[in-house]
Amino acid sequence: MGRPLATLLALALAAAAGAAPARAQADSDAVTVISPAGRERIAVVAADGAQMLALDDLARLLRLDVREDSRAGTLSATGGGGVLIMTPGQQIASVDGRLVSLRAAPRRDGGRWLVPLDLLTRALGPVSGQPLEFRAGSRLLLVGDVRVPRVSAAYRAGPERGRLSLELTPAAAHTVASEGGRLAIAFDADAIDLERAPELRGGLATRFGLAADAAGVTLDLGPEVDSYDVTREDGPGGGATLRIDLLARRAVPAAAPAPAPAEDPAAPRPLPARTDLLPEFSTGPAVRLAVIDPGHGGDDHGSSGVSGTLEKDVTLAIARQLRDAIESRIGLRVILTRERDEAVAPDTRAAIANNNKADVFISLHVNASPRPAAAGTAVYYLGIDEYGAEAREIADRRIEPVPIVGGGSREIDLVRWDMAQIRYVGQSGRLAGMLEEELGRRVALSPRPAHQAPLRVLVGANMPAVLVELGSLADEDEEERLASALFQADLVDAIVTGIRRYSEDLGRARQFAPRLAAPGRAAGAVSRVREP
Numbered sequence: 001m002g003r004p005l006a007t008l009l010a011l012a013l014a015a016a017a018g019a020a021p022a023r024a025q026a027d028s029d030a031v032t033v034i035s036p037a038g039r040e041r042i043a044v045v046a047a048d049g050a051q052m053l054a055l056d057d058l059a060r061l062l063r064l065d066v067r068e069d070s071r072a073g074t075l076s077a078t079g080g081g082g083v084l085i086m087t088p089g090q091q092i093a094s095v096d097g098r099l100v101s102l103r104a105a106p107r108r109d110g111g112r113w114l115v116p117l118d119l120l121t122r123a124l125g126p127v128s129g130q131p132l133e134f135r136a137g138s139r140l141l142l143v144g145d146v147r148v149p150r151v152s153a154a155y156r157a158g159p160e161r162g163r164l165s166l167e168l169t170p171a172a173a174h175t176v177a178s179e180g181g182r183l184a185i186a187f188d189a190d191a192i193d194l195e196r197a198p199e200l201r202g203g204l205a206t207r208f209g210l211a212a213d214a215a216g217v218t219l220d221l222g223p224e225v226d227s228y229d230v231t232r233e234d235g236p237g238g239g240a241t242l243r244i245d246l247l248a249r250r251a252v253p254a255a256a257p258a259p260a261p262a263e264d265p266a267a268p269r270p271l272p273a274r275t276d277l278l279p280e281f282s283t284g285p286a287v288r289l290a291v292i293d294p295g296h297g298g299d300d301h302g303s304s305g306v307s308g309t310l311e312k313d314v315t316l317a318i319a320r321q322l323r324d325a326i327e328s329r330i331g332l333r334v335i336l337t338r339e340r341d342e343a344v345a346p347d348t349r350a351a352i353a354n355n356n357k358a359d360v361f362i363s364l365h366v367n368a369s370p371r372p373a374a375a376g377t378a379v380y381y382l383g384i385d386e387y388g389a390e391a392r393e394i395a396d397r398r399i400e401p402v403p404i405v406g407g408g409s410r411e412i413d414l415v416r417w418d419m420a421q422i423r424y425v426g427q428s429g430r431l432a433g434m435l436e437e438e439l440g441r442r443v444a445l446s447p448r449p450a451h452q453a454p455l456r457v458l459v460g461a462n463m464p465a466v467l468v469e470l471g472s473l474a475d476e477d478e479e480e481r482l483a484s485a486l487f488q489a490d491l492v493d494a495i496v497t498g499i500r501r502y503s504e505d506l507g508r509a510r511q512f513a514p515r516l517a518a519p520g521r522a523a524g525a526v527s528r529v530r531e532p
Contacts, residue, residue, distance in 0.1 A: 033061055034191045035143040045114055050104030052114035061143065062128040075106060075113060080129025095123045100485040121321060122485050136328030138193050146190040155198035155205060162204040162246040164219060170339065171240035176230050186216035195333060204246045224248045287503035289333045290326060291353035293363035293457065294319035298343030303368030305479035311366040312341065314482050318470065319364055321492045330500050350460035360431060360499065361465035363457050366482065367472040375478060376446035378469040379436045381428035382459065383452035427464040435466065435498035442490040
């Protein structure tokens with residue numbers, strides 16, 4: 001016989017129903033839940049080296065009916081979308097008959113059950129029957145229809161002005177108010193996800209923080225600030241950048257100095273003082289920002305399986321999991337070319353990566369060819385044969401890397417847009433090879449797992465870029481695997497590990513050589529650009 005452990009969310013959060021939107025950053029020992037009803041924290045418990053959550057807390061917030069069957073030795077959680085069955089002591093759970101792996105087994109702790117943190121992404125979304133997104137990097141659990149833009153902040157200082165830049169994804173309306181030497185920037189959102197805080201320098205800005213009672217941030221001003229200007233610029237992928245320029249007070253002109261002695265024409269002249277913003281250079285990891293491109297979207301469904309599985313849905317689901325895994329396990333910043341079911345032009349996808357100065361670009365797709373050779377996972381990078389001698393000259397050109405604002409370095413060279421990727425074919429091939437190795441350790445590969453092809457979505461990418469075919473929907477068994485949470489988790493784990501290996505390898509290579517050599521002609525390269 002079962003015993004119910006949960007109550008409805010409406011009763012559980014009734015006291016918070018009128019609460020104002022709150023900042024979304026959680027302490028490291030808690031998960032912050034953002035829902036239409038408000039904000040609540042769930043404690044994270046360490047047990048045998050794993051991070052666990054109390055099952056009754058999750059059941060209360062997600063409207064799950066949890067029962068313990070002592071005869072069968074199982075736990076079941078039922079919601080609006082299905083049934084989750086777990087067995088204490090086992091790292092396998094069933095979601096409507098589909099098996100998913102867990103990083104730790106459920107266990108009893110006194111009078112409560114503890115479940116692993118990755119249950120949020122691997123099982124509870126489908127079971128709850130409502131939108132559910134867990135952002136592992138910032139420990140945020142978004143429940144239902146809530147707006148929580150990601151915010152990345154940076155600050156640049158100069159002698160007469162400072163600039164605070166706030167990049168929002170997706171964009172949100174804002175207000176800026178000044179009171180008592182502090183700027184308060186509020187956004188029309190339920191909360192914000194602050195991915196990066198700025199490093200303040202100089203005396204114009206003294207402190208940056210999250211607003212205590214609104215979805216926004218605050219900036220404390222120094223005594224030398226005279227005024228400020230606010231500008232907003234729309235960006236790719238539905239994002240926007242908000243810039244706040246702090247202007248210093250002008251010094252009172254001093255009395256006219258005495259005439260200076262005649263200059264010696266041969267004496268060196270001093271350089272004039274700079275009044276513009278000065279970029280700050282610092283070293284950083286080889287890979288700092290990855291752009292993940294979920295193929296197709298909107299009216300472009302891509303390929304489809306016998307059971308109705310759509311490529312656009314598979315790529316978006318895996319891209320979201322991949323973003324969370326990269327941020328939490330490697331600490332990189334990740335941008336998706338689409339956050340929802342919407343159409344994005346092939347050239348726009350590469351432009352999003354270019355405009356954000358990405359270090360790697362990974363496009364996700366699913367095959368649908370009935371040929372047996374098309375089954376399994378494969379990795380592609382750009383083939384350059386069709387470009388002829390000019391492409392080979394660009395690929396072999398030696399360019400010294402230069403430091404860029406915000407850390408790291410980049411090779412800068414002027415080439416046509418349709419040849420931007422050629423400069424990185426060698427690095428793309430290296431990344432493709434590492435991804436192929438990691439995928440081969442976890443899932444079945446196609447007979448030709450890593451090879452070149454002139455794919456349209458990779459042509460304009462100005463960084464190492466690959467396209468990953470996650471599998472094939474033409475085969476009914478493989479379609480079932482692609483919809484499996486366990487198979488998706490294996491794909492994500494392989495890609496994350498491949499990115500980490502590539503970043504570490506590139507960091508070591510940069511100590512000895514400015515760039516990696518491009519590979520030679522690849523067998524079987526196609527002579528035309530195609531769109532997957």
